[in-house]
Amino acid sequence: MPATIRDVAKASGVHVSTVSRAFSAPQLVNAETRAHVLAAAEELGYRPNRAARALITGRTHNIGLIVADIANPFFPPLIKAAESHARGRDYHVFVADTNEDAGVEEELVLALAKQVDGVLLCSPRMSNTQIEQLSREVPLVVVNRPVPGLPAVVMDVAQGARLAVEHLVALGHREIALLGGPRGSWTNREIRRAATLAARNAGAELVVLGPNAPTEESGSAQAEAVLRAGVSAVLAYNDLMAVGLIDALDHRGVKVPDQISVVGIDDTALSRRTRPMLTTVATPTAAAGRAAVDMLLQHGDDRRTTALVTLQTELVIRDSSGPGPHRTAGPGRRQQPPVDGVASESRE
Amino acid sequence: MPATIRDVAKASGVHVSTVSRAFSAPQLVNAETRAHVLAAAEELGYRPNRAARALITGRTHNIGLIVADIANPFFPPLIKAAESHARGRDYHVFVADTNEDAGVEEELVLALAKQVDGVLLCSPRMSNTQIEQLSREVPLVVVNRPVPGLPAVVMDVAQGARLAVEHLVALGHREIALLGGPRGSWTNREIRRAATLAARNAGAELVVLGPNAPTEESGSAQAEAVLRAGVSAVLAYNDLMAVGLIDALDHRGVKVPDQISVVGIDDTALSRRTRPMLTTVATPTAAAGRAAVDMLLQHGDDRRTTALVTLQTELVIRDSSGPGPHRTAGPGRRQQPPVDGVASESRE
DNA sequence: AGTTCTGCTGCAAACGTTTGTAGTCGCATG
DNA sequence: CATGCGACTACAAACGTTTGCAGCAGAACT
CATH class of the missing domain: 3.40.50.2300 (Response regulator)
Structure with a gap:
């Protein structure tokens, strides 16, 4: 029923190969002929069959x-x-x-x-x-x-994780938890590696919790573990988990960021919709x-x-990260981190 | 390079048509032959070329x-x-x-x-x-x-809209705004029709605001209009707009649901993540x-x-809808509907 | 014994394209 | 005038399948 290249050929009085070339190799066919062919094709509503083309090409x-x-x-x-x-x-x-x-x-x-x-x-x-x-x-x-x-x-999620940890340390956090992601995830390994390193360099301690499924539920499920760990800040594998964690903390009456700071990763649409709005690492998806x-x-x-x-990734500072117990002096809560480069512009 | 049906035929010593049938019409080929063919196919890592098949079928x-x-x-x-x-x-x-x-x-x-x-x-x-x-x-x-x-x-979004309006009226709302959706949307027309009818039947007034793009931003943008309209409750075309509206109201210091109730439609993952959690019409996507x-x-x-x-759709009552100014008597805000059947819940 | 039937398999045409090769024509070149 | 060339077009084979038809055993009828 649908028009084939043969119908077009018949209608325009040329051979099928000419029709084919009219489409795929215009320079090989006379301009006038080509115009005829194209008109006929248009007339018949011809559209090349991609399966047939795939077969040969x-x-x-x-x-x-x-x-x-x-x-x-x-x-x-x-x-x-x-x-x-x-x-x-x-x-x-x-x-x-x-x-x-x-x-x-x-x-x-x-x-x-x-x-x-x-x-x-x-x-x-x-x-x-x-x-x-x-x-x-x-x-x-x-x-x-x-x-x-x-x-x-x-x-460069390692960069992001580093910025996040440095941000938290600058705010006065010394005990930080990392909510790990799924087993088998390279990103998860990267984050863990970079966060551990950054914490060590900054003289903070990093507790790794996980691995976990990268879901809201498992973020919530880790709330107990976070509290037990006695940390004042958490970096989550992704926004979903961060959101789940914030919810669960909220249910337990724990205030974010007053009692615990939470930082996510990904900067999904979600992160602007949580209360408090989520500080997170923006990834250019x-x-x-x-x-x-x-x-x-x-x-x-x-x-x-x-x-x-x-x-490149960058840190987007919003409201879920705040001053920690070891605050000495320095920038206010919403203020930009000291850092070099990428960190300094939190686009919003 | 990839194995074709011909390779399989050669390897198993039968004709290509037999190979073809071994896959697509097992009852037409001897069980033993078929086993051979399948083994050979497996051996060669043969996978039928769907383009070729599409061409003929x-x-x-x-x-x-x-x-x-x-x-x-x-x-x-x-x-x-x-x-x-x-x-x-x-x-x-x-x-x-x-x-x-x-x-x-x-x-x-x-x-x-x-x-x-x-x-x-x-x-x-x-x-x-x-x-x-x-x-x-x-x-x-x-x-x-x-x-x-x-x-x-x-x-059946009309049903959902009706339930939502009835729910709001039962809570004591008499002036309700409808945040309209995009022009050209059938769903939008349905909602509008059903909501208007339900409001009329219940003796409430419905103000239609719109049409609007079905986005969070346009939900926020309508906050002013909602306040000017002097309503105590809003039904939004979808959750996205409802969320945007709640945000904007929040920024203006208007409490949801204390001062204005907001109901969404769709019950997306979003609706469980807002504060207050969104009352919404669940659509079985x-x-x-x-x-x-x-x-x-x-x-x-x-x-x-x-x-x-x-x-069918159903009303999911959460926290963004609360008592209105004309409250007389009736069920408490968070109370469950009388269950059995989607429709019966807001009959009162 | 001849016939029909059943169960299986091979043959070959088709599906709608692309593309290498060969042809045709007119025209400029030598 | 033959030759060659350039610009164009036709021919036909191929891509990897499916499927109607025919063929061929052997079994089961008459």
Whole structure:
């Protein structure tokens, strides 16, 4: 029923190959002929069949995008940016959701492999070995984790964690808890490493609580542990957990930030909606989505490149972090941290 | 490079057609032969090329999902449910985002048309006529709006609006504002109609403010108008606007719900995170996603069916709605409704 | 014994494109 | 006048499947 290239050829009195070239190689066909063809195509409402084209060219003009959980507010901006960016380059995007399950992750990559020109693997929970294996099936770009030999885009979350810890120390906190994220998360390891280091350098103590699922619930569930740990400040793996923690503290009558300061990571839409508004590390999720698409389209088939894009993060100071018990002197609560560079502009 | 059906045929010593049937019509091939074939396929890591299959069968096993704004918390649960449901039926989902723009909507449907077996059009802003036209290009299921002659799944948001208004009236509110949603939204018209009717029946006055973009910002922007209107309660087009409004009221020192009650619609994840927690109308978004997929897969090619699935909504009473100036007697603010059935709760 | 049936498998055409190769034509070149 | 070239177009093979049809055993009827 739908018009094919043959219908167009018939209608414009030329051969199908000419029609094809009229679309994909305009310089090879007489301008006049081309005009005829295009008119006929328009007339018939012809749209090339991408499946047929894919069959012969080997490129589907589709890309896969695999995330851990669409409902996690971290991902929608990334998905949105990637989709829109890809569409601008005439690519369509398959979105799939793994429910934070490494097994589903693998299955999805395999299922999508023959259907797409490449896959954007966001925050994978698989092992590097598994990922490398999969990259033999289909070009992969990994987001939020560097994998040796594969193109990846990561956020400098270590920098963010450092800034967060320094911010808390500057406010007078000496005992800080880190609400760890999920096992298998590179980001989690980075945060932990950087936060530990930053704390040590600043003469503060860092207690690690976790690993935990990156959800609001598990943030709430850790409230007891936080209180038991006797800390005056908490850095959470992400905003979701920070929000859950604040809620649970609130229920127990613990005031944030008066009694405990809480800092999140990601600067999701959520962070502006909590009371108090959340101090958090902003990660450039939309930029990451676009960068990942670019890398995929650019590298095309030469997998096993070692390209790594690192995006900067910054600390956004709001109301959930305040003076700690060891406050000596210095800036007021909402004031900018002393720091160099990135930290000093908290955009809002 | 990747194994084709021909490789499998060669490896297992049968004809390609037998291999094909071993996968798609098991009853037509000898069990033993089939086992051989499957073993060989497994060995070679063979996965059928969906593009080639689509070419001949005419079914791509893909479906398109078009939403107004992925970042709007209303949509992720719907997308997630649809994707997972579709995958269970061996379908993959293209997700695209229109940025609330009717023009982009049309373009997207057309772009996806040849690539999918059908499109789920969520909360379209186009005219019915346009939608009907597009349905000639590709099977369509409309979500959140009934379109004559097309399969659709809608939420009984009128019911929800009625319950919300009745709830407010029962609490003693007589002047209620409705924060209208976007122009072109069927849901918006429904809410308005039902709320107006419910208010009239209950002897209350309803002021309509709008239309507005369905965003937090425009909710905040209407705070002044709400105060000027002198109402004691507000029903918002969605949670996002309700949240924005609450924020803005808070900034002005207006207490919710003590001075003004606010009720949202959608029961997004947001609503449990606001202070006070939002009273809202729960819409079954995940169920809608699944239902839409089912309808699409079921109707297959017979477009122009008139099937309409209506999903029930219910009122979730939390803390943002409280007693109004005309309180006489009745249930306490946080009291549970008399349960059994969604509708009965605010009958009094 | 011949016939029909059943269960399985092979053959080959099709699906809608792209693309290498070969042809045609007119025209300038030598 | 032959030759070659440039600009264009037609031909046909290929991509990896599915599927109607035919073929061929052997079993089960008549």
